[in-house]
Amino acid sequence: MIVYGSRSTHLKSEQLRNAVCPNCETRGQLTASVYGRHAHVFWIPFFPMGNTGILGCQHCHKGFKPKELDEKAKMEYKNFRGTVKTPLWKFAGLGIVALLIGAGIFSNKMTEEKVTELVANPAMFDKYTFKTEANYYSTFKVVEVFKDSIYVNYNDYETDKKSGLKDIDIEKNYDKDIYVLTNADLEGLHSAGKIEDIERTK
Template identity: 65%
Template sequence: MIIFGHRSTHLKSAQLRNVKCPNCETQDQMTASVYGRHVHIFWIPIFPAGKTGVFECQHCHKGFKKKGLGEDGKLAYKNFKSTVKTPLWKYSGLAIIALLICWGFYASKQKDNRVAELVKQPAMFDKYTFKTETGYFSTFKVVEVFQDSMYINYNNYETDRRTGVDDIDLKKNYSDEIYVLTNKDILSMHNRGDIEDIERK
């Protein structure tokens, strides 16, 4: 399956005035067609990649490349090409990428705000995803909440990827041993950026 490549689409055609056909020398019968190239991924245009011209004499029906035209033809084509605008849809891939980036920043900011609020008001059954001292990722669950601390069960496993947390978040992986974390401990973890997420049912 081709997921990346180039593609050309027809943009505009016009008859070039005061231009003779290099083959039959008939004047005012040369037609120029401008094609716009663009880079695509999964057939979604990402950005334009230039324009090219195709020429045909309507009298003798012979086709030419730009280099096959005379100087008058090249000048006429240059003037015509300057009037051909690149359609906005050829930038649609860039627009989608920009929107995804903006959405990612917004979603990240919303998550950070939610985590900041949940840290201040811990509740039973909260599940914390956090960075370990070794730089890996793991989880712990809140068993009971007190005024200034909480009881938790740690996950016995760690993962080197944030996205791998779901794979280790299994009931059998949590220790039966109870640990104590104070509210100050949790706030310190949050301030250091060690708390990645908090899930509350």
């Protein structure tokens, strides 16, 4: 369940020095306040949703909307409104999402570079995570390395989710039969985007 909603917080207040109260016509007693609404997800502020201004007279204690002011007071209110800034914390959720996306892209790039390097230089006990024809995930491990080919043992099992790999990646699942993959086969798998990851244990 995702808990979300919106909430208003006080941003800034200021007394308008020259504005006249629309009700009691006292000058300089109007206080303008601006409240900012923001969307939150699990109480983490995500993004601002606009500001609302209200005015209160300290003399007659009546409240007003900005549009109820006379033209001169509206100008003064607008000037004050121009000084109200949306605090950065109201963007916290968007910032977190941006960081996560950035970290994800970075981590994918690191994995890609590692795979490219390890495919070019296979070593004993390298464990490959690959995508099958039907886009399932499975693994094989390198059991012998030659100049232009490798011997591998395939995992007998496959899984439809990456998170399932840890369940099938156990020693007794590896077929003892030897399969030969040439370096060209490996490069082919790699350029087809079939190699998800390589784990080098030694």
